[in-house]
Amino acid sequence: MTKSFKNKLKSALCITAVTTLGLHCINQLIFSLSVRKNRLNSGSGSFYKWRFGNIYYKKQGQGTPLLLIHDLNPAASAYEWNRTVRKLAENHTVYTIDLIGCGRSDKPKFTYTNYLYVQMISDFINHVIGHKTDVAVTGLSSTFVIMACNARPELFGRILLINPVKLSNLHKIPNKRTKSLKFLLEAPIIGTLIYNMCTSSHKIKQLFYGIYFSNRRKCSSKNIAAYHEAAHLGKSNAKFLFSSLRGRFVNINIAHAIKQINNTIILICGTDVKHVEEIMNEYTELNPSIEKDIIPNTAYLPQLEDPAAVVSQINIYLQS
DSSP: OOHHHHHHHHHHHHHHHHHHHHHHHHHHHHHHHHHHOSOOOOOOOOOEEEEEEEEEEEEEEEEEEEEEOSSSSOOOOOOHHHHHHHOOOOOOOOEEEEEESTTTTTTOOOOOHHHHHHHHHHIIIIIIIIIIIIEEEETTTTHHHHHHHHHGGGGGEEEEEEEEOOGGGOOOOOOOHHHHHHHHHTSHHHHHHHHHTTTHHHHHHHHHIIIOOOOOGGHHHHHHHHHHHHHHHTTTGGHHHHHHHTTTOOOOHHHHHHHHHOOOEEEEEEEETTTTHHHHHHHHHTTOOOOOEEETTSSOOHHHSSHHHHHHHHHHHHHH
């Protein structure tokens, strides 16, 4: 080995080390800046000490129990229901939770699966609420509520699905490409950097303007900031749910469960959700007893965009 080659090798190693350190510092700075304002203050809530991690939740109001579950997204949290809880608590004992891997709950370093959330929701209702519970749930989280209800119907009352996921999307299972992507995202530094890029304020704003809200003027900077903070609590541990979602490890075919469930199921969808009619038809074709309703001029998160309409719909169905 020549002296010239040794010098080049040393230089390359030094550059690699400095670059790696620099990226690590950038990641840590992003996490610190994202949570510095503590918008999702956990002081007024409680923690359910579940076997796989602590689950943050809040209990408000009096009446029949109602569990509100946010969409399964690393940037989501119980904040999703902030604008509806006070009114719903006038007639119900309302429980809001941060799913494991999200918000203020623990974010363990493991692969997240649909069955994990089936266990979590069933255990939470059984051990914390202790009574048969009505549930309102958004998006992808609808899948594990359906599966949990099919397995433990005695725990569930009426189920309101807010913009549930398209059933055909759930047929996509992990393959070599998605498994490789998951492996990359879980890499210590480069994976964390990719995660931070995918959950930046700009990316979250694009979600609100392009998918979550029908009218972007109704979306406040507070919404974007709260989602940005939720995605960065727990630092690099936050990326493990993200990698599991991208790896398709949470997907599951729920068609058989929808057919078998005898509980009352209501679909509540925004008019401006892509393929909304097709989605509702997929569910009602499997189970004709499923009721459906539309909230006009809203998209994926009507509980944030038009909370009064969502509260009205929930109260109508839960009082019937």
